[in-house]
Amino acid sequence: MALRLYHFPLSPFGRKLRLAFFEKELLAEIIPAAPWEMDADLTAMNPAGTLPVLQIDDKTAIAPSSAICEYLEEQSQGMKLWPTDQFARAEARRLVAWFDEKFHREVTELILYEKIYKRLKRSGHPDTARMRAGLHNIRIHLDYVSYLADRRRWLAGEELSYADFAAAAHLSCIDYCGDVPWNAFPAAKDWYMRLKSRPAFRPLLEDRVGGMAPTGHYAELDF
Amino acid sequence: MALRLYHFPLSPFGRKLRLAFFEKELLAEIIPAAPWEMDADLTAMNPAGTLPVLQIDDKTAIAPSSAICEYLEEQSQGMKLWPTDQFARAEARRLVAWFDEKFHREVTELILYEKIYKRLKRSGHPDTARMRAGLHNIRIHLDYVSYLADRRRWLAGEELSYADFAAAAHLSCIDYCGDVPWNAFPAAKDWYMRLKSRPAFRPLLEDRVGGMAPTGHYAELDF
Numbered sequence: 001m002a003l004r005l006y007h008f009p010l011s012p013f014g015r016k017l018r019l020a021f022f023e024k025e026l027l028a029e030i031i032p033a034a035p036w037e038m039d040a041d042l043t044a045m046n047p048a049g050t051l052p053v054l055q056i057d058d059k060t061a062i063a064p065s066s067a068i069c070e071y072l073e074e075q076s077q078g079m080k081l082w083p084t085d086q087f088a089r090a091e092a093r094r095l096v097a098w099f100d101e102k103f104h105r106e107v108t109e110l111i112l113y114e115k116i117y118k119r120l121k122r123s124g125h126p127d128t129a130r131m132r133a134g135l136h137n138i139r140i141h142l143d144y145v146s147y148l149a150d151r152r153r154w155l156a157g158e159e160l161s162y163a164d165f166a167a168a169a170h171l172s173c174i175d176y177c178g179d180v181p182w183n184a185f186p187a188a189k190d191w192y193m194r195l196k197s198r199p200a201f202r203p204l205l206e207d208r209v210g211g212m213a214p215t216g217h218y219a220e221l222d223f
Numbered sequence: 224m225a226l227r228l229y230h231f232p233l234s235p236f237g238r239k240l241r242l243a244f245f246e247k248e249l250l251a252e253i254i255p256a257a258p259w260e261m262d263a264d265l266t267a268m269n270p271a272g273t274l275p276v277l278q279i280d281d282k283t284a285i286a287p288s289s290a291i292c293e294y295l296e297e298q299s300q301g302m303k304l305w306p307t308d309q310f311a312r313a314e315a316r317r318l319v320a321w322f323d324e325k326f327h328r329e330v331t332e333l334i335l336y337e338k339i340y341k342r343l344k345r346s347g348h349p350d351t352a353r354m355r356a357g358l359h360n361i362r363i364h365l366d367y368v369s370y371l372a373d374r375r376r377w378l379a380g381e382e383l384s385y386a387d388f389a390a391a392a393h394l395s396c397i398d399y400c401g402d403v404p405w406n407a408f409p410a411a412k413d414w415y416m417r418l419k420s421r422p423a424f425r426p427l428l429e430d431r432v433g434g435m436a437p438t439g440h441y442a443e444l445d446f
Contacts, residue, residue: 046317047367048317048321048325060310060313062310062313062317063317064317064320064324066316066320067313067317067320068313070293070312070313070316071309071312071313074309074312075309086294086297087283087285089293089294089297090283090285090290090293090294093289094269094271094285094286094287097271097287097289097290101287102271144270
């Protein structure tokens with residue numbers, strides 16, 4: 001089975017999947033693309049016009065990332081990323097939605113989209129009021145991550161899951177902008193360091209987008 | 224196992240689940256609530272502060288609706304609402320995300336939230352520019368529903384699925400406002416009539432919210 005994952009390198013949704021592909025040891029072509037430059041082939045694969053898209057054997061395509069996660073989990077033989085227990089699994093799904101919907105709306109769109117996406121798309125200047133709101137909101141979310149990390153081995157419980165990857169995917173994109181106040185949230189920082197030092201994280205730390213270098217500690221394991 | 228579903232009657236996410244509970248013949252207490260009046264117990268069940276929330280045996284709670292759908296599908300014995308084939312299942316999940324994310328952002332938030340939620344929450348007057356955008360966008364989505372309904376028995380393929388319930392849940396809320404131009408989209412209308420005449424739909428047609436009656440044909444099977 002030939003797998004091709006089309007992704008935008010600074011997309012949290014693509015990053016969540018790249019982490020999953022690596023941990024599951026799935027062989028796949030990982031192909032960078034930009035959501036605002038999708039050609040007709042990519043749009044046919046996902047009429048919603050978003051990335052990531054997973055293409056299978058040149059004929060079937062799966063999107064969005066939530067459907068790809070479920071597909072990988074149902075089909076692949078590698079590491080399981082939904083917990084075994086039914087309620088732990090529901091908790092992991094709740095947290096994936098927390099980051100992919102709530103954190104995305106309250107932080108990612110306000111910081112990453114304003115600072116980087118707008119520049120890459122040449123669609124105007126960053127809105128500083130929105131960025132300020134994002135910088136305010138991220139502290140509330142880091143407080144919640146700390147709360148969870150203080151009480152559990154991984155965010156959803158005892159097992160590493162998509163919840164950790166969704167959270168780390170969003171935070172790593174904001175970290176690329178230099179806007180995660182890690183030192184004020186030591187438990188969140190400790191959890192992130194454990195993820196960041198996994199080999200699966202390396203490709204993310206090597207991403208460079210549109211000639212913009214990430215901030216100082218972005219790729220450092222000791223930050 | 225005692226199930227309690229807390230839902231807001233005019234929420235598409237609650238409606239998707241109420242349809243599923245009925246079709247699966249699950250015994251559950253269906254309890255109306257409002258997301259802007261959640262008490263401490265409900266907020267503890269879902270820290271994101273959204274409805275619906277499913278409470279199980281007075282102790283465990285599951286949210287949001289996407290996690291509840293997966294839980295119901297894994298645990299319950301009734302009618303299956305994800306298709307059997309893996310790619311049909313991925314297609315159904317793509318369409319659920321289409322309606323719960325894209326349609327929600329491009330139509331539901333612009334019409335239902337402006338017209339009804341704002342009034343119930345006493346949070347200002349409807350923004351007419353947003354409503355106009357929603358009325359424009361819904362035609363593009365109805366065109367897509369017609370395209371699918373012309374080619375398939377149900378939206379995701381041969382089997383009735385969560386994709387139909389997600390789509391019908393959003394459209395039924397907009398229909399409560401009288402803003403679905405059904406007659407311009409006969410294939411979409413035919414698909415919706417088939418759903419609307421199922422017994423599972425009846426409780427939705429009886430919803431009345433905040434003293435606002437729905438528009439004329441809302442509860443009629445021949446509209």
